Amino acid sequence: MAGITAEAAKAIQRRMFAVSSHLIPESHHTHCLGMSICTSGFEDTYHRVHDTVPTHIPPWKAAIDDSGKDFVDTIYEKTIGEGIAKITINRPERRNAFRPETMKELMRAFNDARDDNSIGVIILTGKGTKAFCSGGDQALRSKDGYVDYDNFGRLNVLDLQVQIRRLPKPVIAMVAGYAVGGGHVLHMVCDLTVAADNAVFGQTGPKVGSFDAGYGASIMSRLVGPKRSREMWYMTRFYNAKEAKKMGLVPLEKLEEETVKWCREIMRNSPMAIRLCKAAINAADDGHAGQQIGGDATLLFYGTEEGNEGKDAYLKRRKPDFSRFPRLP
Numbered sequence: 001m002a003g004i005t006a007e008a009a010k011a012i013q014r015r016m017f018a019v020s021s022h023l024i025p026e027s028h029h030t031h032c033l034g035m036s037i038c039t040s041g042f043e044d045t046y047h048r049v050h051d052t053v054p055t056h057i058p059p060w061k062a063a064i065d066d067s068g069k070d071f072v073d074t075i076y077e078k079t080i081g082e083g084i085a086k087i088t089i090n091r092p093e094r095r096n097a098f099r100p101e102t103m104k105e106l107m108r109a110f111n112d113a114r115d116d117n118s119i120g121v122i123i124l125t126g127k128g129t130k131a132f133c134s135g136g137d138q139a140l141r142s143k144d145g146y147v148d149y150d151n152f153g154r155l156n157v158l159d160l161q162v163q164i165r166r167l168p169k170p171v172i173a174m175v176a177g178y179a180v181g182g183g184h185v186l187h188m189v190c191d192l193t194v195a196a197d198n199a200v201f202g203q204t205g206p207k208v209g210s211f212d213a214g215y216g217a218s219i220m221s222r223l224v225g226p227k228r229s230r231e232m233w234y235m236t237r238f239y240n241a242k243e244a245k246k247m248g249l250v251p252l253e254k255l256e257e258e259t260v261k262w263c264r265e266i267m268r269n270s271p272m273a274i275r276l277c278k279a280a281i282n283a284a285d286d287g288h289a290g291q292q293i294g295g296d297a298t299l300l301f302y303g304t305e306e307g308n309e310g311k312d313a314y315l316k317r318r319k320p321d322f323s324r325f326p327r328l329p
Ligand SMILES: CC(C)(COP(=O)(O)OP(=O)(O)OC[C@H]1O[C@@H](n2cnc3c(N)ncnc32)[C@H](O)[C@@H]1OP(=O)(O)O)[C@@H](O)C(=O)NCCC(=O)NCCSC(=O)c1cc(O)c2ccccc2c1O
Pocket: 093, 094, 095, 097, 131, 134, 135, 136, 137, 138, 139, 146, 155, 156, 157, 158, 178, 180, 181, 182, 183, 204, 205, 208, 210, 211, 212, 213, 295, 298
């Protein structure tokens, strides 16, 4: 486009994308109309009227946001005409461990999906089948958080957690492989989780000298109960998808089909009703967003010998030795 800046061209491209996303392609109409048989097994008017949703995986189209910056650690995509955005952590060589830049990009993508009124539901996932997310990149951990390009320590995953909780559209965690550490907390702050049969869940913090005393502890307690939460945090065991209760379990090869089906079921319902249900369901827990003190405690802990012992042990592939640290009364 001659005569306009690259940023202006990207802004125009984004606007055109948003507008075209409202248009449903002809092929989708045909497909949906073709699905007239109710396979749910219920022979009632409710099911005859509402029918089932199609399960094919839609074509994903690369999306951009207003900043005009590229997405490097993440992949940001949208469907055409179906109102679904997909945000993928793209560091599979590190089991999708995140660094501050990853969080910045995720926040940009979530912000754009929130702003785009053609989008009604957002999928958060990890690249590949080995991991949804393995938490903070331990190789980048320093005494004041995780450090990448600008040499500042950050714990900015806490901001992403709050953003997901407050975002007025459902966010679905699509989990294949490991969802551990900060990655496990990310799945917990999402509205729903669809897990493949190879999914593994767990908190590793107390083994690697970390913990999440904000949402990571409080939401877990609500989700799986206080005793199971203590077990997960104190013992740092891993659980397979069968053991992790209250989650849908689907074969790995059906994971995306099933997740998209959930999105479509949400998309055909009232956005205002969903928005208010989400706010209402979160209301009892909103006070936890104020638990910044939990994040600050982690920040201080990273600067201690005890915290560092866990990270060192992980990086050196040895067992941590916490025996020299006092168990204070
Ligand atoms: C996830 C695993 C169990 C997978 O094991 P597997 O055997 O399949 O793979 P490898 O271990 O060989 O890993 C392949 C490759 O990836 C690198 N890697 C994996 N995870 C990480 C990671 N988190 N950080 C850095 N690097 C990672 C690994 O080193 C290998 O690299 P090679 O070069 O050798 O090929 C297993 O990988 C595992 O246990 N990972 C660590 C999980 C973990 O402890 N995560 C951190 C928890 S702490 C955290 O996430 C956290 C972050 C925050 O920002 C917080 C903020 C505020 C409060 C608390 C926070 C917090 O707790």
